Amino acid sequence: MCLAVPGKILSIKNASQEQPENLGIVDFNGSQVEVSLAMVPEAVQGDYVLVHAGYALQLLDEAEAKETWDYLEQAGIEFDRPRNE
Amino acid sequence: MNNTKIKASIENITRLCQTSGKVFSIMEVCGTHTVSLMRSGVKSMLPKNIRLISGPGCPVCVTSQGYIDAACELSLRDGIIICTYGDMVRVPGGDGSLEDCRAKGAQVKIVYSARDAVAIASANPDKSIVFLAVGFETTTPPTALAIKEARAKGIENFYILSGHKLVIPAIQILLRAGEVNIDGFMCPGHVSIVIGADAYKPIVDEFNKPCVITGFEPQQMLDGIEAIITQLVKNNIYVENVYGVAVTSSGNTIAQKLIAEVFDPADVVWRAMGTLPASGLELKGEYKKYDARAKFNIEIGQDRHIPGCRCGEVIQGKLEPSQCALFGKKCTPANPVGPCMVSSEGTCAAWYKYGS
Numbered sequence: 001m002c003l004a005v006p007g008k009i010l011s012i013k014n015a016s017q018e019q020p021e022n023l024g025i026v027d028f029n030g031s032q033v034e035v036s037l038a039m040v041p042e043a044v045q046g047d048y049v050l051v052h053a054g055y056a057l058q059l060l061d062e063a064e065a066k067e068t069w070d071y072l073e074q075a076g077i078e079f080d081r082p083r084n085e
Numbered sequence: 086m087n088n089t090k091i092k093a094s095i096e097n098i099t100r101l102c103q104t105s106g107k108v109f110s111i112m113e114v115c116g117t118h119t120v121s122l123m124r125s126g127v128k129s130m131l132p133k134n135i136r137l138i139s140g141p142g143c144p145v146c147v148t149s150q151g152y153i154d155a156a157c158e159l160s161l162r163d164g165i166i167i168c169t170y171g172d173m174v175r176v177p178g179g180d181g182s183l184e185d186c187r188a189k190g191a192q193v194k195i196v197y198s199a200r201d202a203v204a205i206a207s208a209n210p211d212k213s214i215v216f217l218a219v220g221f222e223t224t225t226p227p228t229a230l231a232i233k234e235a236r237a238k239g240i241e242n243f244y245i246l247s248g249h250k251l252v253i254p255a256i257q258i259l260l261r262a263g264e265v266n267i268d269g270f271m272c273p274g275h276v277s278i279v280i281g282a283d284a285y286k287p288i289v290d291e292f293n294k295p296c297v298i299t300g301f302e303p304q305q306m307l308d309g310i311e312a313i314i315t316q317l318v319k320n321n322i323y324v325e326n327v328y329g330v331a332v333t334s335s336g337n338t339i340a341q342k343l344i345a346e347v348f349d350p351a352d353v354v355w356r357a358m359g360t361l362p363a364s365g366l367e368l369k370g371e372y373k374k375y376d377a378r379a380k381f382n383i384e385i386g387q388d389r390h391i392p393g394c395r396c397g398e399v400i401q402g403k404l405e406p407s408q409c410a411l412f413g414k415k416c417t418p419a420n421p422v423g424p425c426m427v428s429s430e431g432t433c434a435a436w437y438k439y440g441s
């Protein structure tokens with residue numbers, strides 16, 4: 001439940017009347033999920049973020065994100081859909 | 086994984102240990118570390134005088150029976166949908182699990198995110214949605230945001246049952262109890278993204294134990310272990326952050342503000358450890374109206390003992406899973422007796438799956 005997974009922001013929908021926080025479509029090595037960017041307001045399209053249970057916690061540089069992907073793949077930890085357990 | 090680097094790290098650690106000749110007991114606070122140390126084989130590569138102890142950092146394992154019982158009771162009431170992270174449904178309460186309630190007709194939905202629970206509330210205006218808000222500082226800001234989202238969208242049927250817990254008080258209480266011999270801590274990487282490295286300073290100040298923040302990849306964990314042993318050998322103890330790619334000294338201040346805005350510290354019951362002062366969180370001020378306990382008039386009671394299960398001692402690092410008489414016999418991941426066998430990050434489940 002505590003594992004956060006890196007993803008790449010493909011697009012951002014800014015906060016609005018109906019939606020109080022910035023949302024991003026984030027790619028996790030192939031699968032795309034809508035993620036809240038409320039805790040990383042500085043994030044822009046193309047940035048890598050560490051995502052936990054649908055919320056981005058932190059910006060990450062590309063090299064670190066890719067290294068983590070490699071590790072998760074090697075270890076056989078599923079992350080094409082971010083885990084919640 | 087860079088094997089040459091890993092080998093070099095193991096050699097360094099072994100050399101440090103040989104020179105000192107001592108036994109080092111290192112607690113990995115976080116369940117993800119426990120699993121990762123075993124799965125990657127790092128644990129078995131370490132010299133014999135390093136003892137790794139699993140700590141109270143699996144949120145599912147530390148959730149009290151009373152909490153599960155309250156969730157079960159709510160799930161069986163008319164008009165309530167329970168939304169929960171997946172691991173929780175199999176955790177035994179005093180009287181069965183949420184999975185058992187589901188078999189009796191309760192509506193229990195597994196969600197990936199607190200946001201999904203808000204969406205379910207929005208789609209089911211005639212039902213009350215109770216989100217099982219558990220976890221440490223990684224899941225708490227998301228719960229706060231979900232509540233704020235519900236408020237902004239005028240969603241009136243969204244509630245949470247707060248089981249949120251705090252990492253720093255848990256470590257302090259464990260050390261004050263003084264029953265487990267711990268020389269240093271591997272601190273959880275992702276929780277630390279939120280709370281920041283400086284949050285561990287009070288532990289170093291009060292107990293003079295190394296607190297080293299590390300990531301979850303084998304090399305990162307080895308760097309963490311090497312840092313702890315080096316501090317101990319040199320007797321130079323401080324908070325060290327070897328996961329600087331993600332963790333800063335001050336953490337994510339937006340996330341911290343969200344926690345402080347929506348929650349107040351509260352005494353909470355931990356599985357088999359009893360009520361620990363100011364170690365959890367409850368809703369405060371205007372956010373109290375989202376509290377399922379008040380809305381549905383339900384208490385989170387004390388734990389009843391599960392006969393034979395020694396999870397309480399396992400969680401506190403007093404006992405290794407194999408020392409429990411039920412381990413691998415009556416208690417397996419397919420038929421868990423205690424919560425440490427349910428969660429994939431539970432110490433008993435990790436031992437069962439990867440051996441000791």
Ligand code: SF4
Pocket residue numbers: 393394395396397399406409410411412413416417421422423424425426427433
């Ligand atoms: S092996 Fe099962 S019964 Fe024993 S402590 Fe672990 S979870 Fe409890």
